[in-house]
Amino acid sequence: MSNDDFYVRYYVGHKGKFGHEFLEFEFRPDGKMRYANNSNYKNDTMIRKEAFVSASVLLELKRIIEDSEIMKEDDSNWPQPDRVGRQELEIILGDQHISFTTTKLGSLMQVQQSKDPEGLRAFYYLVQDVKCLVFSLISAHFKIQPIQR
Amino acid sequence: MANYDDDLMEDAEEAQPPQRVRSQVNAVRKQKGRGFREGMDVDDERHAGRGYESLETGIGPGPAKSVEGWVIFITNVNEEASEDDIHEACSEFGEVKNIHLNLDRRTGYVKGYALVEYATRKEAQDAIAALQGTELLTKTLDVTWAFSKGPVRRARVGAGRR
Numbered sequence: 001m002s003n004d005d006f007y008v009r010y011y012v013g014h015k016g017k018f019g020h021e022f023l024e025f026e027f028r029p030d031g032k033m034r035y036a037n038n039s040n041y042k043n044d045t046m047i048r049k050e051a052f053v054s055a056s057v058l059l060e061l062k063r064i065i066e067d068s069e070i071m072k073e074d075d076s077n078w079p080q081p082d083r084v085g086r087q088e089l090e091i092i093l094g095d096q097h098i099s100f101t102t103t104k105l106g107s108l109m110q111v112q113q114s115k116d117p118e119g120l121r122a123f124y125y126l127v128q129d130v131k132c133l134v135f136s137l138i139s140a141h142f143k144i145q146p147i148q149r
Numbered sequence: 150m151a152n153y154d155d156d157l158m159e160d161a162e163e164a165q166p167p168q169r170v171r172s173q174v175n176a177v178r179k180q181k182g183r184g185f186r187e188g189m190d191v192d193d194e195r196h197a198g199r200g201y202e203s204l205e206t207g208i209g210p211g212p213a214k215s216v217e218g219w220v221i222f223i224t225n226v227n228e229e230a231s232e233d234d235i236h237e238a239c240s241e242f243g244e245v246k247n248i249h250l251n252l253d254r255r256t257g258y259v260k261g262y263a264l265v266e267y268a269t270r271k272e273a274q275d276a277i278a279a280l281q282g283t284e285l286l287t288k289t290l291d292v293t294w295a296f297s298k299g300p301v302r303r304a305r306v307g308a309g310r311r
Contacts (some may be wrong), residue, residue, distance in 0.1 A: 030300035050201035056293040057303045088242045099184025128254040136249040141215040148302050
């Protein structure tokens with residue numbers, strides 16, 4: 001590992017009536033993007049895709065993460081993962097390695113009313129922006145519409 | 150946790166009973182977050198056993214074809230650019246099959262990147278060659294391929310990481 005390595009992984013999911021439903025993706029330093037989306041609702045199947053993205057895509061993702069200032073935050077005052085669901089965000093950037101967890105966030109209201117609205121807001125918007133990029137990449141490359149959650 | 154550092158380990162893991170993945174690189178970085186204390190909820194349902202599908206892209210360096218065409222990636226797009234602006238800039242190289250111009254979820258302005266799809270490699274290549282470094286609404290565009298056939302950089306052989 002060198003300090004210019006860059007890694008991103010995001011997971012959101014829950015275990016319930018329809019089994020373990022989740023969305024997970026990761027970007028590795030070599031550009032490999034992996035994407036898994038599993039919903040058992042009405043016997044939907046698991047989607048698992050991988051592709052290599054260009055260096056420019058990784059740079060843009062890095063810019064989005066840096067702009068969000070998420071690396072300055074800390075998850076210690078965020079709501080814990082619970083029965084509603086679980087989110088995980090793991091990022092390696094420079095000499096920092098974060099691995100944050102929280103519950104599913106249904107609305108900005110929930111973010112504002114938390115003990116760390118500023119930090120959780122950075123997380124809330126970053127996750128949406130990164131998901132948006134991933135959905136576009138997957139949809140452009142494979143022509144499938146990811147299950148939104 | 151991240152174990153991308155070691156593909157050998159990953160292959161072994163897929164063949165064996167599931168086990169939690171632990172990052173191999175913790176010692177050298179400042180760590181922050183509950184994920185390190187609790188461990189992530191990584192289990193066999195998520196990664197082990199079944200493989201990931203990928204498109205047959207061939208080997209060697211260079212851009213990868215997508216299912217229905219060739220996708221270019223544009224960055225440093227002005228936050229006030231519209232899909233029409235992108236379409237206008239891109240359509241002189243061939244029919245634009247699709248545009249993704251995503252918005253910043255907080256501000257509602259353009260996030261700064263666009264994906265543009267062409268049917269043929271030549272059209273996409275022409276667009277990259279012509280648009281790279283040009284200005285759109287006072288910002289200088291960076292235009293490249295979105296997908297690669299293989300890793301963007303080579304694994305260092307014998308780097309002694311394992």
